[in-house]
Amino acid sequence: MKWILGAVGLFVAMVALFIGVVWFLFSREGPDTSHLTEVQSAEVLELLDTGSAYNVVYKYVYDGETFYSSTSIQSRSMDVGSTFIVCVDPDDPAQHAQTKTNCGSDGPTNPHEGLKTKPEL
Numbered sequence: 001m002k003w004i005l006g007a008v009g010l011f012v013a014m015v016a017l018f019i020g021v022v023w024f025l026f027s028r029e030g031p032d033t034s035h036l037t038e039v040q041s042a043e044v045l046e047l048l049d050t051g052s053a054y055n056v057v058y059k060y061v062y063d064g065e066t067f068y069s070s071t072s073i074q075s076r077s078m079d080v081g082s083t084f085i086v087c088v089d090p091d092d093p094a095q096h097a098q099t100k101t102n103c104g105s106d107g108p109t110n111p112h113e114g115l116k117t118k119p120e121l
Helices: 002-027
Strands: 038-049 054-062 065-073 083-088 095-098
Antiparallel strands (some): 038 054, 054 065, 083 095
16 A cells, blocks of 8 residues: 555656646746847848858947847858848847847847947857
């Protein structure tokens, strides 16, 4: 009889652990990107093909100010001069993120800080 209670207790503990892990994975929130609402085009200035992605240095212009940053982009083909979309915070245009979807809270997930000087690749 003790082994049955032990087995049931072990089963309940494993189910609780499984539920806890699933809840943790699906309830985590990323950084708040709801303030990144303005769509801008970013231009690739330098790139390095790593085989599985491109490491790029890029610039974007917002309200007459130029900002620079770098990131890794998954793409089949990319050249210097290629463009992609970033979402920008209109109150702090240095804050931006690359997106393939919408801007705002349902859009980008990896915000960056734009720089006034071009970074090295």
